[in-house]
Amino acid sequence: MYETFGIRKEIEELGEKICEQLKPRFEKIDKNAELCQLKVLSAMQKNRASEACLLGTTGYGYNDVGRDTLEKIYADVFHTEDSLVRPQITCGTHALALALMSNLRPGDELLSPVGKPYDTLEEVIGIRPSMGSLAEYGITYSQVDLLPDGGFDYDGIKNAINDKTGLVTIQRSKGYQTRPTLSVEQIGELISFVKGIKSDIKVMVDNCYGEFTEEIEPSDVGADMVVGSLIKNPGGGLAPIGGYIAGTKECVENAAKRLTSPGLGKEVGASLGILPAFYQGLFLAPTVTASALKTAIFAAAVFEKMGYETYPSSDSPRYDIIQAVTLESPEALKAFCGGIQAAAPIDSHLTPEPWDMPGYDSPVIMAAGAFVSGSSIELSADGPLKEPYNVYFQGGLTWPHGKLGILMALEYMKRTLVS
Ligand SMILES: *Cc1c(COP(=O)(O)O)cnc(C)c1O
Numbered sequence: 001m002y003e004t005f006g007i008r009k010e011i012e013e014l015g016e017k018i019c020e021q022l023k024p025r026f027e028k029i030d031k032n033a034e035l036c037q038l039k040v041l042s043a044m045q046k047n048r049a050s051e052a053c054l055l056g057t058t059g060y061g062y063n064d065v066g067r068d069t070l071e072k073i074y075a076d077v078f079h080t081e082d083s084l085v086r087p088q089i090t091c092g093t094h095a096l097a098l099a100l101m102s103n104l105r106p107g108d109e110l111l112s113p114v115g116k117p118y119d120t121l122e123e124v125i126g127i128r129p130s131m132g133s134l135a136e137y138g139i140t141y142s143q144v145d146l147l148p149d150g151g152f153d154y155d156g157i158k159n160a161i162n163d164k165t166g167l168v169t170i171q172r173s174k175g176y177q178t179r180p181t182l183s184v185e186q187i188g189e190l191i192s193f194v195k196g197i198k199s200d201i202k203v204m205v206d207n208c209y210g211e212f213t214e215e216i217e218p219s220d221v222g223a224d225m226v227v228g229s230l231i232k233n234p235g236g237g238l239a240p241i242g243g244y245i246a247g248t249k250e251c252v253e254n255a256a257k258r259l260t261s262p263g264l265g266k267e268v269g270a271s272l273g274i275l276p277a278f279y280q281g282l283f284l285a286p287t288v289t290a291s292a293l294k295t296a297i298f299a300a301a302v303f304e305k306m307g308y309e310t311y312p313s314s315d316s317p318r319y320d321i322i323q324a325v326t327l328e329s330p331e332a333l334k335a336f337c338g339g340i341q342a343a344a345p346i347d348s349h350l351t352p353e354p355w356d357m358p359g360y361d362s363p364v365i366m367a368a369g370a371f372v373s374g375s376s377i378e379l380s381a382d383g384p385l386k387e388p389y390n391v392y393f394q395g396g397l398t399w400p401h402g403k404l405g406i407l408m409a410l411e412y413m414k415r416t417l418v419s
Contacts (some may be wrong), residue, residue, distance in 0.1 A: 002404075002407065003060070007408065008410075012407065012413070015407050018301045018302055019403075022294075022314075023299060024300060025297060026294055026297075029290045029293050029294055030290060032212075032214065033286045033289070034286075035215050037287065038039070040073075040077055040282055040285065042076075043073045043074075044073055046076060047069050047073050047076065049279065052066070053066035053069045053070070054279060056272055056274065056275050057270045057272075058270050060268045061253070061269045061271060062355060064270065064271050065090055066275040067086075070278055071083045072419055073282070074282075075246055076216075076217040077282070078246040078412060080219050080247050081249040081252070082184070082245035082246070082252040083244060083245065083247070083252060084255050084256050084259065085230075085242065085244040086242060086244075087241050087271065087274045087278075088260075088269055089242055089244070089245075090241065090243070091231070091241075092122040092208050092228060092229030092231075093118075093121065093124065095229060095243030095244065095245055096124065096204075097121075097124040098259055099204050099225050099245050099251070099255055100125075100134060100167065100169070101134065102254040102257065103166075103202055103254050103255070104167050105139075106139060107136035107139075107164060107402070108140075108166030109162065109163065109166060110134065110139060110142075110168075111142050111143070111157075111165050111167070111168050111169070112141075112166075112171075113143075113152065113153075113156075113168060113184065113190060113295025114146055114179075114190075115144075115145040115146050115177070115179060116143065117171055118206065119176070121206075125141050126141065130333040140164065142160050142165075143155040144157050144160050146179055150179055151172045152186075152189075152190055154193060157193065157194065158197055161194065161198055161201070162195050165198060166202065167203070167204060168191075168194050168203045169204050169205075169206065170182070170187055170191075170203065170205045170218070172210040173206070173209040173319070173321065173322060174320065174322065175209075176324075177206075178324070180312070180355060181312075181318075181320045182319065183214065183319045184210075184216050184217060184219070184220065184319070185216050187218045187221060188218075188220075188222060191221060191223060195222065196289060196398050197312070202224045202225070202248075203222065203223050203224050204225040204226075204251075204253060205218035205225070205226045207227055208229055209233060209322055210228075210320050211228060211233035211236070211251045211289065212233055212286045212289040212290075213318060219247065224247050225247030225248070225251045225255075226246050226247065226248070227243070227245050227246075228243065229243050230244065230278070231372055231375040232377050233288070233321065234279040234282060235277075235279035235288045235377065236282060236285035236288045237281065237284065237371070237372070237375065237377050238278075238280050239274075240274070240277060240370075240372050241274070242274070252263060253266075265295075275414035288397055288398075289321065291396045291399040291401075292321040292377060292395050292396045292397075292402065293321055294399045294402065295395070295396035295403065296323035296394065297314055297318065300313060300325070301314035302407075303410075308327065310325050311323075311324040311325075311390075313328070322394045323392070323393055323394065325393075326388045326389065326390050327383075327388075327390070329390055331416050331417065332416070332417060333365060333383050333391055335413040336367075336381065336391050336413055337365050337366065337381050337382070337409075338351055338367070338416075339405070339409035340367040340369075340379060340380070340405050340409050341367040341368075342412065343408040343409075344368070344370070344371060344405075345401070346369045346370060346371060350369075352366055352367045354385050360384060361386075362385050364382060364384050365385060366381070367382070377394075377404045378395045378396075378397055379393070379394075379395045379397070379401060379402055381393035381409075382393060
């Protein structure tokens, strides 16, 4: 079968050899998926998820039992008091913006003790001036970078916390930076430290790409809110839109009253026909996340074998699903993305081309042949066409598809770089 995809024998064999070496690693990932699967299942059973929950409402969406039950299920999965899980939350950035804007008040200060937050949050916060930013509402921002070795700058953080500090934001995943991704344990240490200095600070964790990669979540170690996108891990590839905020009753209520309106809060928001995808997606999320983790580690191992620099390396612990490979040339980057695209279930006949994306200082190339547009729990890759030609990729709804994608990427690179 690999031959019918145009993958040469030596690449297939390399893949097999690496799979063999990764077996102990994959077993651990499967074990983690098993635990997470049970966690999700038990939350569904405890809350009596029923056929009626899948029906959905229209209009105002009063008494939407499916929506309300799903929010209880998310709260149980994350061990929080409450949650908001809505298709009206349009993406991860929206969920994060909502959590911040609703839980900060004019005069408050927001602190990031883990360096620069995700690109799209710069305009939300007002680091890059933007209409409607927190800065426009009189909410200030301060930031403490990680130490050169990736550790927390505890002295710096202590100095940065003041009377105004109302909320601390911690990004779990490295995103598209080269700092290490934080483990839940590390996040727990940071939260204890922060709350030890000022106990009424709210802590929000940007949980994007981290869900179900570990047995516990940041909300198990003191986070007041965990926030993420449903077209990443927790949507299991089935959710076509949406975001979630799970946290304390107060934090979630603040967010609900901002998403809809004061006085209405969680009571409105019709689920339309979306609930089957949200329920089934959450049910599948632990094994889908495991597939994405295997794909990332496999890719790191394959490209290390080919002599490329990878980040993180194949033997480091994983707390998110993003993998970076330094491909060293524009040709290699384009070929890699071409291979990922050629392995896709949708739009495999297209060739990705670099384009000048708004907000970037160099052309960007992206490969995505996804069922859900822009979904990055599905196998997808992108990279800016500039030194050192890093490709960032993530996802893989099934491990066999992830594996094929990586072998195709290598096949395309071999063809391009030889000819
Ligand atoms: C993806 C991501 C976001 C933003 O989510 P979008 O759905 O792309 O808006 C924020 N933070 C991190 C760490 C992410 O990975």
